Amino acid sequence: MKFQRFTSAMPYTPTFTSAWRYAVGAIAIVLLSGCFGQETVKESLDDYQGRLSRVLDTPLPETVVKPLPKLIDGSQLKYNIEGLSINLREFYAIQDLSLIHI
Secondary structure (H helix, E strand, O other): OOOOOOOOOOOOOHHHHHHHHHHHHHHHHHHHHHHOOOOOOHHHHHHHHHHHHHHOOOOOOOOOOOOOOOOOOHHOOOOOOOOOOOOOOHHHHHHHHHHHOO
């Protein structure tokens, strides 16, 4: 008697993990699509100023953009902290204070 190898006649169905991957991918695409195609902050501000000037019947003031100040060199921002040394007896004395329980 010969043994025949069992083969399934059913078509391939995706497993739960591959379905989960497709679902997560679809959700990610939908969420990321909301990040594109929106106005920039400058366009939104210009639109707001235009609507505000039409409602108040006043002309828009000219905006003057001042240049940003130059940043300080990083070496000037460093601050050398002196070493701290504490006696072991002083350390144990600090532990007896009631401030630790606050």
